[in-house]
Amino acid sequence: MFRRPERTGGGWTGTGDLSLVDDTVKAQVKEATDIAETASRYLRLKKSGKGYAALCPFHREKTPSFHINTQGQYYHCFGCGKSGDVFSLVMEMEGLTFVEALAALAARAGIDIRKGRSDEEVEQARRIAGAKGSLYKMMGEADAFFRSMLFRDAGAEALKYARKRGFTGETLEKFGIGYAPASWEALREHLNRKGVNDKWLESAGRGSARISSSPS
Numbered sequence: 001m002f003r004r005p006e007r008t009g010g011g012w013t014g015t016g017d018l019s020l021v022d023d024t025v026k027a028q029v030k031e032a033t034d035i036a037e038t039a040s041r042y043l044r045l046k047k048s049g050k051g052y053a054a055l056c057p058f059h060r061e062k063t064p065s066f067h068i069n070t071q072g073q074y075y076h077c078f079g080c081g082k083s084g085d086v087f088s089l090v091m092e093m094e095g096l097t098f099v100e101a102l103a104a105l106a107a108r109a110g111i112d113i114r115k116g117r118s119d120e121e122v123e124q125a126r127r128i129a130g131a132k133g134s135l136y137k138m139m140g141e142a143d144a145f146f147r148s149m150l151f152r153d154a155g156a157e158a159l160k161y162a163r164k165r166g167f168t169g170e171t172l173e174k175f176g177i178g179y180a181p182a183s184w185e186a187l188r189e190h191l192n193r194k195g196v197n198d199k200w201l202e203s204a205g206r207g208s209a210r211i212s213s214s215p216s
């Protein structure tokens with residue numbers, strides 16, 4: 001009678017573009033890129049100590065307080081406090097997202113962030129990432145639905161039973177206890193309203209099977 005749908009894909013960001021990127025790729029691009037060389041595309045650099053100085057692109061100034069540390073491969077402005085690495089520099093200067101900046105730097109360095117994957121394979125990785133994100137969201141919606149059912153007419157009997165067994169409102173909340181009606185029609189309608197269409201529910205297969213399984 002009581003159930004809580006399992007959550008899947010914990011920690012998944014659902015950002016399809018990230019399917020192209022992992023820490024190895026990021027490290028590889030950083031290794032192959034020099035922050036001073038990159039900065040020199042946007043700024044006039046002057047040798048200063050062990051690195052370079054320039055007029056800060058992030059605030060107005062007449063004397064350079066924007067410093068590039070070539071050893072640490074980072075920048076810091078002593079005037080406005082902005083600092084970061086080569087990725088944030090390109091993001092800021094060109095108004096790009098992290099993935100876009102990484103892709104641009106990788107291209108310059110001749111690194112294939114697709115790891116030899118074809119357009120099709122990249123597209124498939126994106127689709128899978130998107131589907132995982134949707135499934136996770138759907139399970140969350142289903143969870144909320146089952147919980148709310150406990151406090152509706154359909155769940156009245158179940159709630160009475162739970163109260164008799166000594167479940168307080170706090171316990172119900174803490175353990176995410178809900179009520180699953182015998183028919184999954186109501187859930188399907190609820191998910192439809194949340195933008196999950198039947199076709200998607202069918203293609204989700206495993207997910208829909210779990211939802212349609214009759215309550216124990």
Ligand SMILES: [Zn+2]
Pocket residue numbers: 056057058059066077078079080081082
């Ligand atoms: Zn500055």
